[in-house]
Amino acid sequence: MGDYQNVRLAIEDRTAILTIDHPPANSFDEQTVQDLSAAFDETLADPKVKVIIITGAGQFFSAGADINAIAAVKGYDDAKQLLLAGQGVFNKIESSPKPVIAAVNGRFALGGGNELAMSCHIRLAEDSVSFGQPECNLGVMPGWGGTQRLPRLIGKGKAIELLLTGDRIRAQEAFRLGLVNKVVPVGTVVSEAKRLAKKLSTQSLVVTKAIIDTVNEGLDMSLADGLLLEADRFGRLCETEDMREGIGAFLEKRRPQFKDR
Helix, strand or coil: CCCCCCEEEEEECCEEEEEECCCCCCCECHHHHHHHHHHHHHHHHCCCCCEEEEEECCCECECCECHHHHHCCCCHHHHHHHHHHHHHHHHHHHCCCCCEEEEECECEEECHHHHHHHHCCEEEEECCCEEECHHHHHCCCCCCCHHHHHHHHHCHHHHHHHHHHCCEEEHHHHHHHCCCCEEECCCCHHHHHHHHHHHHCCCCHHHHHHHHHHHHHHCCCCHHHHHHHHHHHHHHHCCCHHHHHHHHHHHCCCCCCCCCC
8 A cells, every 4th residue: 555644544344444644633735635636546446445435533534725835825826726636636536436435523624624525425424523614714715616516415505605604514414404414423433434334335336336427427417318317327237247146136035246347
């Protein structure tokens, strides 16, 4: 495995765990963005890995972008380069053919930390976590997907309120709004994510990729076009070995043994 400065990578069974470890609050400077990108690429390329968990070290998931990096921006070109680097990593996570679980721990997921969590397919959060996009308080706006992913997850009206006020919401409110999938007791989010990952790791990666791609692409289509896309992907799956294994296992009353092909 690669040696990264601000991200720890561990593999347990068929699950990769990426832990952002950049004290004191796991903020994203250039090195951390690069480390997360490279570590994520490593897990995507590893055929043994079927599910990826992203979490934070210590008492924080992530405080978001390093304020010093923002302060050092000299103009439009610098700013755009900074934003495109982060967006590129988060887009890669969102389009991953392997399920990605955000295990949101500690005190908060703010700014880029919340944007990272939103790019993951499933979000679990400890009851202690606060979420928010406070960029407006710094005289800027979210730049790593906050203005796009937040309204898609919780609706336009509430998203604009949070983006304009910079207010934080607690984990239970985030769950009520649909920002997170499940709230768990403090100190348990990684173990809960591992349990979910174990279940997801039994599925066919061919099917997993088809589902993720169809959902992501379909959201940008009309319902009619999305349904056509769904039918096309379903048809393609019916030509795979894993489809024959899944149907055969059901008829034979046994657990399927998918080969990811």
